[in-house]
Amino acid sequence: MPNEAFAAMNAERDEQGLATFANPRNATAGTLKQLDPKIVAQRPLAFLAHGLGAYEGPELPSEHDFHALLDSLGIPRNQPVFTVSTLEGLLESVAKINHDRHDLGYGTDGAVVKVLDRREREQLGYTSRAPRWAAAYKFLPEQKETRLHSVTVQVGRTGVLTPVAELDPVLVSGTTVSRATLHNEEEIQRKDIRLGDTVIIEKAGEIIPAVVKVVLEKRAADSKPFSLFDHVGGQCPSCHGPISKEEGFVAWRCTNFECPAQAVSKIKQFASRKALDIEGVGETVAEALVSRGLCRTPLDLFALTEATLGSLNLGSDEEPRRFGEKNAAKVIEALQQARSKPLARWLYAMGIRQVGESAAKELSRLHATLGELAQSPILTEILKDTRADAKKKNELLVPYAITGDVGPAVAESILAFFQSEAGRHVLERLGALDIDPASANYLPKAAEVDLSAMPLAGKRAAGTQSRTV
Ligand SMILES: [Zn+2]
Incomplete structure (x- = not known):
């Protein structure tokens, strides 16, 4: 896909509110996977011939004859082509292609060296994986030095916070680069990238700008290690909701239901x-x-x-x-x-981190309404007592016989959410909508319930027998 056509297509998609493609290579691959030919026809794909498949016609003794055939048929092909007979000549041509390729109008990452004569090719033959008469010469990505002046944080569709390096604009591999994804906080810490650093950048696969490393000699004496949490003030840049990072995960996420x-x-x-x-x-x-x-x-x-x-x-x-x-x-x-679905369903629906289906059920057993849960003394107690067996040893918690589905991580997630501005806003809106989710399985002090008062008390259970024949 030519660069210009790619940019125009992306701009149009952006305007229509459609997802944009990361680069021409992804756009092309995605297009070829489409099952609907109408969609494929709308995408600005281009074709360049570089090899001969099944063919019937006059013999083509050399690569030049093949190129002449393509030209006579009006089939576009890769240009430029250099014909050389010495190793020096070959290296010079490869260097020239590397120098000029950014003006081609489409992405390239190497040159192909081929033997001209088809009979010589037959003599050289093939290895199990590739022809012996052709080789790909991959170019090293061009690297440039620039300054990382700030980091912006983007919020993805699932709430993942992605840090992006904002760079002083610099020409790399044919285009001006002023931003590069930093992936996540761990990646930043691994490379020890800091605000104001001078960095080396390149385009990974000639397409996606990446920060390779920091030029430590040029680092300011007062620079500090980067903390994503501090950088965004502990809030989602999109909605100012709370953010959290789960143990074992590298990404910070916005946990706001209304983000x-x-x-x-x-x-x-x-x-x-x-x-x-x-x-x-x-x-x-x-x-x-x-x-x-x-x-x-x-x-x-x-x-x-x-x-x-x-x-x-x-x-x-x-x-x-x-x-x-x-x-x-x-x-x-x-x-x-x-509107009248039980609290457990509402909790699960809100997609609060750490609160899956079973945690939602347990939380709704412990709390009569959403309002009660939002200020839960039980969860506060769980958070306060950090002993591993707190639920069994903390006198206040024992009567609730809380299962393993609700622990400190769940308690923290729930309380952080409802104490945040975003969480309070959700409660306010539910109030305005006259929705007050109530528990359908409220039985908080399970350990103190008098079992003799239960309907089946004193009855013997009828056992079923199973028998294998
Ligand atoms: Zn958010």
Whole structure:
């Protein structure tokens, strides 16, 4: 895919709210995997011939004859081609290609050296993996020195915070580079990259700018190691919600249920079957609701009307595809039912870190309502007592007989969320929507329950027998 066509296509996709491609190579690979030829036809792919497959016709004794055939048929081919007969000549040609290749208009990462004469090729033959008459010469990526003046942090669709180096612009491998992904905090610490550092950059695979290393001799005496948490002030740059990093993971994440950067994935989880079971709201609908500006957070679903939802365009502007009144009515009905779904489902729907299905059930056994959970003295107690067997030894916790699903990590995650501005906002909005999720399995002091009062007390259980024949 030519560079210019790639840039134009990406700009257009960006305008339409579609995901952009990282580079021409990814765009090409993604296009070739498409099953719909109509989509492939819209992408600006180009073709250059470089080898001969099945062929019937006059003999082509040399590579030159093959090139002449391509030219006479109007089939574009790789240019330039140099013909040489000495090793010095070959090295010179490779160096010239390396020097000029950034003006080609498409990405390249090497040159191919081939024997001209086809009969000589036959004599040379093949190894088990490749021909002996051709070899690829890969260029070393061009490296440049520049200054990293700041780090911005992007929030991905699933809440992952990705640090990006902001660089003084510098020409590398044919394009001006002013940003490079730093992947995650661990990567930054491994390379000990700091704000204000002079760094060496290159384009990995000739395409994606990367920081290779720091020029330590040029580091300022007062520079400090980089901390992503401190850098963003402990908040998501997109929504100012709390961020957290789980043990064993390298990425910091925004944990806010209402983070606009994560709207699509949060709506999907919110509506999923194990959560609030809003059938009809999956990836496509969530994507359309967000890109059309109808939803920024899952709670915005409750403001939708049947008419808006019915005329929601799931297709493109050129080829619209309406969601339809029938589907819309079903979704509105499911949303109505979601209002009174039990606390455990709501907790799972919010996608709070560490709170999976079973932790959500246990939390709803321990708390009667969401409001109670948000200020839970039980969770506060779990956090306070850090002994490994705290739940068995802490007198205050013993009566609750809390299972392993709820431990310090869950307690911390829940309390941090509801004590944050983002969490308080969720509670406020639920209040305004008149939604107050209540527990359907509330039985907090399990250890103190008088078992003799249970309906099956005193009855003997009928055992079943199993027998193998
Ligand atoms: Zn966020």
